[in-house]
Amino acid sequence: MKKYKVYDLYEGKDVVGYADTLNEVKRLAREWFRDTDGECCMVYAELNPKTKKYRFSQYKPVKF
Numbered sequence: 001m002k003k004y005k006v007y008d009l010y011e012g013k014d015v016v017g018y019a020d021t022l023n024e025v026k027r028l029a030r031e032w033f034r035d036t037d038g039e040c041c042m043v044y045a046e047l048n049p050k051t052k053k054y055r056f057s058q059y060k061p062v063k064f
Contacts, residue, residue, distance in 0.1 A: 001047055004056040006062065009041040014043070029062040043053060 002018035006028045016032050019025045029042040042062040044055040 003047050004044045005047070005056075006032075006044045007043065007056075007059065008036070008040055009043055010036070012024045019044075023060055025041060026064040033064070 002020050004019045004022070004024055004025050006016040006019060008014040008016055013054060017028045025044050029044075030044065033040055036039055042064070043059040045059045047053070047058045048055050
């Protein structure tokens, strides 16, 4: 499993993709930003290693 899950919260909770590093998170966010003409709200959630679930309740904004 990848360490991060990337979302767009602009009009719901769309899953953009998964990444192993923060650089990959930023790359995914930049591509999505470009594809949506900036109409997006990019955040990411980290994988909880114990439960193997992503901690959406502790999401963080993507700074790209």
